[in-house]
Amino acid sequence: MTRIRRRWMTAFVLALMTAACEASQEVDEEEEVARITRAPTPASEFIPVELEATVDNLVARINENELQPMQMIVLLKNLGAFFTPIATGASRAMGELGVTGNVLGPTEQSDDSSSTQELQNKQMAEATANGARGIGVSPFNDVNAAAIDEASAMGVHVVTFDTDLASSKRSIYVGMLNRSAGETAGKTLLDMLPPPPGTVMIHGNVGADWVDGYERTQGAQGVLAAAGYTPLVSQVYFFGGGDAEDVAWMKSQMDAADPPVVGILGLFNLSYRCAMAAEAVGKPELPVVAFDFDPKTVDYMRQGRIKATHIQRQYYEGYLVPYILYGINSIGLDATKAILAPQMFDEARFNIGVDVVPGDKVDAYNDFLDSIGATQ
Incomplete structure (x- = not known):
């Protein structure tokens, strides 16, 4: 083999090695890209298959983009009784998403709801001022509308749940119709x-x-x-x-x-x-x-x-809110609504549905609630 040919072969091999190293580096970089991974849901006849599929589709679409840090807050009427499974679902979703935020609400329900309403309004204003990009809230009535509208005017999307407030500028309502x-x-x-x-x-x-x-x-x-x-x-x-x-x-x-x-x-x-x-x-x-x-x-x-x-599917109600807020922030409101379409009743309301439990399956349903940490 001539010296020129040997030099050409050497250059060719070096080029292949360089290309291979670059390709390997690209694969490694792709493997290191963060992706949302949901915790597996235990098998049960009571799993709302249609809701699970919708969340999976939303996650798949979000994962097409590079994940971004996000701050959000979820505000409940209280942290006990009916709202306990909602808090469980919201906390789990926020953990899976890796977002910064809290699930907040009074531990005791006062007969006078005005103090809690005022607290919610204050928390929404503080969250917006501190850089939150999404707010989930279970409002009481029209007294919360102005705070929601103010957050919306600052570019913060608000998702209502449990109770809707259609008169406000909330982006989506999530809950039972x-x-x-x-x-x-x-x-x-x-x-x-x-x-x-x-x-x-x-x-x-x-x-x-x-x-x-x-x-x-x-x-x-x-x-x-x-x-x-x-x-x-x-x-x-x-x-x-x-x-x-x-x-x-x-x-x-x-x-x-x-x-x-x-x-x-x-x-x-x-x-x-x-x-x-x-x-x-x-x-x-x-x-x-x-x-x-x-x-x-x-x-x-x-x-x-x-x-x-x-x-009522309180756990899923809470679980969906952070995912929807993250989806809106990541892929936009319209794209998020398109993925939510199977359960969207109209332009702004997502119907969570209800579980129908026959009398002879009480214990099986209790086992299901236990398996997702949503015992009522």
């Missing part, structure tokens, strides 16, 4: 009723001043009326005489119902009173369908007196 949830509960009871005619007692809300309760009641009434039944709404009593007064009022309405009551539907956490009312009129065999997961409701389900209940 009450009219849709009422319709779902009505359909669950329909499968257990004899053919119409018949009256269905609804333990609901008749006043439009409480919008969420009214919407849920209207949804159930519509489904039952369309099926040929006569809906009869008994106003739920959250205060006052407690179980005894509420059950006595339901009994008086059921005794006077024409046509006779053929089923009872409870739409709030006091649904166990529906089973008590059935016993009070001497008809414990009446099919009863409930809402939420109060311990008394669970007891009646174990006895076979409540046939099913409907449970």
